[in-house]
């Protein structure tokens with residue numbers, strides 16, 4: 001899932017494993033340019049345990065591990081928060097700069113993937129919501145990143161649909177391409193109910209139509225190009241995570257769409273598992289003669305895709 005994140009190559013004095021993960025804390029470097037190494041050395045010089053962040057997102061969309069995925073960070077002055085959070089730093093001074101689309105898309109991808117990896121994450125917040133600081137800066141797309149928790153993407157006026165890749169167009173899947181990545185995309189879309197004809201490894205008009213339909217269902221920009229956000233949403237949906245009261249995200253959107261399609265109405269498809277969704281799940285479970293607990297696990301997912 002995190003194969004696009006590069007190792008830091010840094011040496012840390014000590015690393016402590018995190019045992020609980022409930023929060024994502026977002027930071028900026030506060031400088032126009034910085035590198036892993038410069039931040040690592042700066043944090044060491046301050047008597048800290050080296051680079052304080054778990055993950056760092058560069059302006060060109062390159063993503064690096066800092067301390068690592070499941071390590072306690074040192075990114076806020078509140079050790080209680082550090083113990084339960086993943087700290088992500090975006091390089092830049094967003095008090096004065098505006099974040100470019102490439103960096104914004106990859107930051108979104110990282111957050112979407114973390115939400116899928118840690119269903120226990122309940123809070124996405126800026127550093128300034130934890131401690132008195134300007135970090136991550138007034139121009140940081142904080143509201144947009146927080147909204148990812150509901151599986152809601154607003155591209156904030158940009159027209160890229162979250163589909164600017166980390167190192168340019170080579171990371172995007174789009175019409176006209178072929179190969180193993182397209183085969184994988186096609187089988188994944190098929191496995192979650194999108195018909196696109198034969199799985200042939202060729203991104204033709206039918207595959208594009210399926211991608212657009214998926215993007216529409218997920219509430220992301222419908223450009224038919226598979227970039228970081230679309231891949232992130234797809235990963236969340238194909239993971240078929242256990243969903244219950246107060247779950248959020250793209251998998252909930254998928255659940256809501258599937259229930260609606262089968263005639264179990266639940267109001268708006270909003271990516272939030274509330275009382276109406278729970279009631280619809282129970283009705284579906286009753287109709288399918290499976291255990292009625294209002295929780296969507298392996299059995300209920302199986303019945304929904306039947």
Ligand SMILES: [Zn+2]
Pocket residue numbers: 026027028075127135136
């Ligand atoms: Zn910060």
